Amino acid sequence: MLEKYNHSARILVALDCIVFGFDGEELKLLLIKRNFEPQLGKWSLMGGFLNETEDLEVAANRILYDLTGLQDVYFEELKTFGRVDRDPVERTVSVCFFALINIHAHSQDAAKAQNAFWINLKNRPEMIFDHNEMVNLALERLRYRAALHPIGFELLPEKFTIPQLQKLYEAIYDTPLDRRNFSRKILSTKLLIDTGEKNENSATKKAILYRLDQQKYQQQFNAFHYFVSDIRV
Amino acid sequence: MLEKYNHSARILVALDCIVFGFDGEELKLLLIKRNFEPQLGKWSLMGGFLNETEDLEVAANRILYDLTGLQDVYFEELKTFGRVDRDPVERTVSVCFFALINIHAHSQDAAKAQNAFWINLKNRPEMIFDHNEMVNLALERLRYRAALHPIGFELLPEKFTIPQLQKLYEAIYDTPLDRRNFSRKILSTKLLIDTGEKNENSATKKAILYRLDQQKYQQQFNAFHYFVSDIRV
DNA sequence: GTAAAATTGTGTCAAAATAACACATTTAGA
DNA sequence: TCTAAATGTGTTATTTTGACACAATTTTAC
Incomplete structure (x- = not known):
């Protein structure tokens, strides 16, 4: 012992x-x-x-x-x-x-x-x-x-829209982001899959509902590098 | 109590x-x-x-x-x-x-x-x-x-050359780096001060000895973002 | 002395990424 | 059917990056 x-x-x-x-x-x-x-x-x-x-x-x-x-x-x-x-x-x-x-x-x-x-x-x-x-x-x-990894998705429902994701990032960094650059950046990661559905809870144009590509999420977790001008870690 | x-x-x-x-x-x-x-x-x-x-x-x-x-x-x-x-x-x-x-x-x-x-x-x-x-x-x-903060300097002596710094990064990431791009990247941070001295322990061209700008080091600690092609965190 | 070898410093340029910005589409409600 | 609000996509100039070339310095060999 x-x-x-x-x-x-x-x-x-x-x-x-x-x-x-x-x-x-x-x-x-x-x-x-x-x-x-x-x-x-x-x-x-x-x-x-x-x-x-x-x-x-x-x-x-x-x-x-x-x-x-x-x-x-x-x-x-x-x-x-x-x-x-x-x-x-x-x-x-x-x-x-x-x-x-x-x-x-x-x-x-x-x-x-x-x-x-x-x-x-x-x-x-x-x-x-x-x-x-x-x-x-x-x-x-x-x-x-x-700013480095796609963990934002963890805070959203399974299906979400790009404007919702943007609002999340704006909340995290407490700063407004450009809608067009944000969308381009996010879509370029190829992490989002178009569900074919739209957000029905909208009084105006209904945004596309996406879901996360879980496989790519795992693979790209360490290669995300989300940066926008105002976001410096 | x-x-x-x-x-x-x-x-x-x-x-x-x-x-x-x-x-x-x-x-x-x-x-x-x-x-x-x-x-x-x-x-x-x-x-x-x-x-x-x-x-x-x-x-x-x-x-x-x-x-x-x-x-x-x-x-x-x-x-x-x-x-x-x-x-x-x-x-x-x-x-x-x-x-x-x-x-x-x-x-x-x-x-x-x-x-x-x-x-x-x-x-x-x-x-x-x-x-x-x-x-x-x-x-x-x-x-x-x-990859994000200039902590490499902590491993070097007070005075060091850019080639020494490069060797350090190559050791950390176990990968060769391009000398010219590395130098440009590091100098662009403005963190290095030319001491006016040269590395005398060299059998060939003596490299410039720099020291760290401590004030800028503190200020820029969270805004360094050192990236090179092969380095992904 | 001078040439060779090794290393350092700096420059060029095309490609890619970024930031700023404009316009057309969709939808509910007036 | 017109308006207002929100969404989707495109354009362009600027900056950053990656790949690469050449000149300068220094020791050593001859």
């Missing part, structure tokens, strides 16, 4: 999860109005603790599932936060993730059970601990990633 | 550090030939445990300092590794960082004290635990970062 590392401190390992959504106009965050201690009544990210016999990645999926009822959603590690005083209750190191989900496809029941609400990113409330810092960094990372 | 989180497991939090260097020809790693248990005699990254009263970032700096004698070197978090069985001795979550240092500027004594050696990245040995996975991911990240 191997000897254990007797001289070092065992520390609580938490996970905190930032969930981004898009309602067609604004970027949103799924935040918890805490109905439990500590910090009851305040806003926070969804979080949890790593169990003794649980892989870190499994724990992240568990927390996402408990919040959204979704499995296999896009998420990536953001950073591990480890200031000594970040949680006043007890020393806790938190591995922070962010996820992108289709805002219409998750479980309302799961969200309700966690007392979670979609909040406009721009109007986000003060949050507990270092959660504000986490969200700021996550937005930065989202902008970085979305 | 606040109540503690009584129902969750406390876990060892380790840090592992990948140190990259460049000897003018090849990318190198500063690896430990373990003269201590566990896994005595095997190769590993430099690591350590997070102390109870120590910020995570402070711990990373401590470990880097113990290995290199350097402070304020470039490093960034890579990922936190948390498979249950990643360390057979005991459940340990490891926050992995990577650093870029000038291979000629660190403390030989510190390295010797840790039994650390510079190893060609391409000939790297089998390492313990998930350290191989860490290094693979770090190389990927280095390539990603170096």
